[in-house]
Amino acid sequence: MLHIKDLYTAVDNKKILEGLNLSVNVGEVHAIMGPNGSGKSTLANILAGKEGYNITQGSVSYENENLLELSPEERARKGVFLAFQYPVEIPGVNNIYLLKAALNAIRKHQGKPELDAMEFMNLVKGKMKLVQMNKDLLSRSVNEGFSGGEKKRNEIFQMAILEPKLAILDETDSGLDIDALKIVAEGVNSLRNKNRAFILVTHYQRLLNYIKPDHVHVLSKGKIVRSGGPELALELEEKGYDWIN
Amino acid sequence: MSTNTENFEDLVKKEYEHGFVTDIDADTIPPGLSEEIIVFISKKKEEPLWLLEWRLKAYRQWLKMEDPTWAKLDIQHIDYQSISYYSAPKSKEDAPKSLDEIDPKLLETYEKLGIPLDEQKMLAGVAVDAVFDSVSVATTFKQKLADAGVIFCSFSEAVKEHPDLVKSYLGSVVPAADNFFAALNSAVFTDGSFCYIPKGVRCPMELSTYFRINASNTGQFERTLIIADEESHVSYLEGCTAPMRDENQLHAAVVELVALKDAEIKYSTVQNWYPGDENGVGGIYNFVTKRGDCRGHNSKISWTQVETGSAITWKYPSCLLKGNNSIGEFYSVAVTNNYQQADTGTKMIHIGNNTTSTIISKGISARHAQNVYRGLVKISKNANNARNYSQCDSLLMGDQCGAHTFPYIEAKNSTAQVEHEATTSKISDDQLFYCLQRGISEEDAINMIVNGFCKEVFKELPMEFAVEAQKLLGVTLEGVVG
Numbered sequence A: 001m002l003h004i005k006d007l008y009t010a011v012d013n014k015k016i017l018e019g020l021n022l023s024v025n026v027g028e029v030h031a032i033m034g035p036n037g038s039g040k041s042t043l044a045n046i047l048a049g050k051e052g053y054n055i056t057q058g059s060v061s062y063e064n065e066n067l068l069e070l071s072p073e074e075r076a077r078k079g080v081f082l083a084f085q086y087p088v089e090i091p092g093v094n095n096i097y098l099l100k101a102a103l104n105a106i107r108k109h110q111g112k113p114e115l116d117a118m119e120f121m122n123l124v125k126g127k128m129k130l131v132q133m134n135k136d137l138l139s140r141s142v143n144e145g146f147s148g149g150e151k152k153r154n155e156i157f158q159m160a161i162l163e164p165k166l167a168i169l170d171e172t173d174s175g176l177d178i179d180a181l182k183i184v185a186e187g188v189n190s191l192r193n194k195n196r197a198f199i200l201v202t203h204y205q206r207l208l209n210y211i212k213p214d215h216v217h218v219l220s221k222g223k224i225v226r227s228g229g230p231e232l233a234l235e236l237e238e239k240g241y242d243w244i245n
Numbered sequence B: 001m002s003t004n005t006e007n008f009e010d011l012v013k014k015e016y017e018h019g020f021v022t023d024i025d026a027d028t029i030p031p032g033l034s035e036e037i038i039v040f041i042s043k044k045k046e047e048p049l050w051l052l053e054w055r056l057k058a059y060r061q062w063l064k065m066e067d068p069t070w071a072k073l074d075i076q077h078i079d080y081q082s083i084s085y086y087s088a089p090k091s092k093e094d095a096p097k098s099l100d101e102i103d104p105k106l107l108e109t110y111e112k113l114g115i116p117l118d119e120q121k122m123l124a125g126v127a128v129d130a131v132f133d134s135v136s137v138a139t140t141f142k143q144k145l146a147d148a149g150v151i152f153c154s155f156s157e158a159v160k161e162h163p164d165l166v167k168s169y170l171g172s173v174v175p176a177a178d179n180f181f182a183a184l185n186s187a188v189f190t191d192g193s194f195c196y197i198p199k200g201v202r203c204p205m206e207l208s209t210y211f212r213i214n215a216s217n218t219g220q221f222e223r224t225l226i227i228a229d230e231e232s233h234v235s236y237l238e239g240c241t242a243p244m245r246d247e248n249q250l251h252a253a254v255v256e257l258v259a260l261k262d263a264e265i266k267y268s269t270v271q272n273w274y275p276g277d278e279n280g281v282g283g284i285y286n287f288v289t290k291r292g293d294c295r296g297h298n299s300k301i302s303w304t305q306v307e308t309g310s311a312i313t314w315k316y317p318s319c320l321l322k323g324n325n326s327i328g329e330f331y332s333v334a335v336t337n338n339y340q341q342a343d344t345g346t347k348m349i350h351i352g353n354n355t356t357s358t359i360i361s362k363g364i365s366a367r368h369a370q371n372v373y374r375g376l377v378k379i380s381k382n383a384n385n386a387r388n389y390s391q392c393d394s395l396l397m398g399d400q401c402g403a404h405t406f407p408y409i410e411a412k413n414s415t416a417q418v419e420h421e422a423t424t425s426k427i428s429d430d431q432l433f434y435c436l437q438r439g440i441s442e443e444d445a446i447n448m449i450v451n452g453f454c455k456e457v458f459k460e461l462p463m464e465f466a467v468e469a470q471k472l473l474g475v476t477l478e479g480v481v482g
C-alpha cells in the first residue's frame, strides 16, 4: 500500500533523509528504529504532509496515488494517521469536539452520513475502554494539561475512533511507564487487522515486547541500513546503535 | 438650574422672534450643528423643557472641548459641521431599490450566516414594503414584560411616559460632559432604548434589541439607559451578528446602567457594523461611551462584548463599583481584520469596600489590522479589600497586524489585590497541522482554534448568541491564513 522510493529531504539546506526506501503492505506491522536525530520523525511528518520539508528527490505512493501531492487533510481522510511524538495543546478546543469534527470529515469523504451526537458518544464509550481513557479527558481542551502518558493514550484513542488504514506511531512508547505502555500496546494490537498497516517509530525495543512487528528496520543517517524480523530489534538492543555504524 | 431655564426660555423666544429658520415639518435638516439645530431636534421630538435645557448645556460644554487625540488610532479629521443631525426615518426613494445595489461581499456574508432574504434586505437598508412578523412578536413580548412590571421601550417613549425616571437617572452615570463624544451624544441624541426593572423582579426574558431593528432606525447617536432596581435581575442583548450597513459614518452612542442594591445587570453586545471593504474604505467609526454604576451594595454589572465590525472602534465599557461587595466584570472579544482599528478595554473603578472586578480580554488581529487593549483598574483610597483579576490575550494571524496592551493600575489602598496577566500568541503551525492531520479542513481548523481562544468570553454570552458569535468569527476570519 505504501512505497517510498529513494527519498531525499532537506530542511534549511540541512540534509535529513538521504535515499530512503521502504515498502509496507496492507496488514503488516513495521517497526522503524534508530538513534535520536536519525530522521524518524521527519519521515513520519513527511508521510503525514507537514510543511517545511524540501523533498529534493524520490517518490511516495500510497494506494497507487502520489501521496506527496495530497494535502494533509486529504491524506488523513484517505486513511493516513499520525500519532504525534509531541501532541500539541490546543487551549479552549474541546477534545471530543475536535474528534467528532475529524471523524465526520473523514466519513463525509467516504460518502457516509455524519454521526450525530448520540451515535458518536456510543462509539466513544466503546473505544474508551480499549485504551482505558479517563472520562474527564474527553471534555478537557485538546491535550491541555494532560500528562505525557495521557497525551499518548489520547492519540491511540483518536486512532481507535478514526480507524485509519495506515497508522504511523511516532515514539508513542517514549515517556510511558510500563503499565501505560501495555495499555497502548493492547490498543494497537486490538486494532491490528488484515486491512490496516502500522509503522511503529521507536527508539527502544521494549515496545516490541508487546507488539510483535512483521518487519524491523534500522534507520541511520537518513536511510534504512538494515532490515529484518523481530530478532533484529533484540540484536540491536543487545549491541546498541553503535553496532550498525 | 432655574437661571438656566430662564436662559433657555429666552433663547426659544428669541429664536421665534427672529423667525425660526428651520422648517419644523422638514424630515431632514441641513448639515451643521448649532443651538438652533438642537432646539429643532427637541421640538421635533416634543420633549419637555428640562431635556432641551440638558441638551443645550451639553452642547455648550462640547463646544469647549477638544477633539480627542488618538493614541493608537489613525483617524481622518471629522468635520462635525458636515453632518446632518436629524433625519426622520429614511424615505424610500433614497434607499437602495434591491439587493442588486448592495456590496456583494456583504450579501455573501449574510448567506454564510444563514440570514433569511427579507432580513438581508432590512439589514442592508433596502426599501421594503412587507410588514415583518416581528411586529406581532414584539407585541407578545411587550405583554409578557408588562405583566412583570418591566418597562422596556424606546428612549423617546420613555421621555413621554416615564419622565421622572428618565429625569432622575439620565446623565447620572455618564455626565453630559464626560467626554467629547458623550457630550456630542447628549446634545443631539435622537433615540435609543430605555429599560427599568422594578424591585425584586427577575426579568422574564433576555431583553434584545434585535426585534426592535424593524421598528426604528435609532440613528447614529443612540442613547440607552437601563435601571435595575433593588434585588432585580436583567440580561440585555444589544446588536446582532449580521453586518449592518449605515450611511452614517460616525456613530457615538452612550449607554448608562444603574444597578441598585442586590441588583444584577448583564449586558451583552455583538457589534458588527460594516468595517469597510478590504482596503478600509467606507467603514463605520464607532465611538461609544458605556458605563455601569454599581450604586447599591452587593450589586453586579457584567459587560460581555464581541466586536467584529466597524472601521474604527473606540469603547471602554466601565464599572463604577460604589456599593460594598459590588462586582464588575468585563469579557471581550475584539476582532480586527484588513484595515480595521480597535481601541477598546475597560475601566474598573473600585470605590466601595470588598469590591471585585474581573477583566478577560481577547484580541484577535489579522492582515493589517491593529488591536489595542487599554484598561484602567483604579482602587480608591477608601476602598478596602478590593480585588481585581485581569487577563489580556492577543492572537495574531499574519505578520503585518499588531496587538498592543496598555494596562493602567492605580491602587491607592494598600489592601488591594490586583493581578494582571497578558499573553500574545500566533496560531501555531503545529496546532493547525494537528487538526489537518485528523482530516479537518483548514477553515474549520482555524475556526476551532480561534473559538477555543475566545471560549472564556463566549461562555458568558447567552446560548443562542454564543452560537451566532462563533459562526460570525469564522466568517470574519475566513481565508486569513494560508
Ligand SMILES: Nc1ncnc2c1ncn2[C@@H]1O[C@H](COP(=O)(O)OP(=O)(O)O)[C@@H](O)[C@H]1O
Pocket: A011, A012, A014, A016, A034, A035, A036, A037, A038, A039, A040, A041, A042, A043, A052
Ligand atoms: N525543522 C527542522 N529544522 C532544522 N533541522 C531539523 C528540523 N527538523 C528536524 N531537523 C533535524 O533533522 C534531524 C532528524 O530529526 P528527526 O526526524 O526529528 O529525528 P528523530 O525523530 O529520529 O529523532 C535532526 O538532526 C534534527 O535536528
Ligand SMILES: [Mg+2]
Pocket: A040, A041, A042, A085, A170, A171
Ligand atoms: Mg523523533
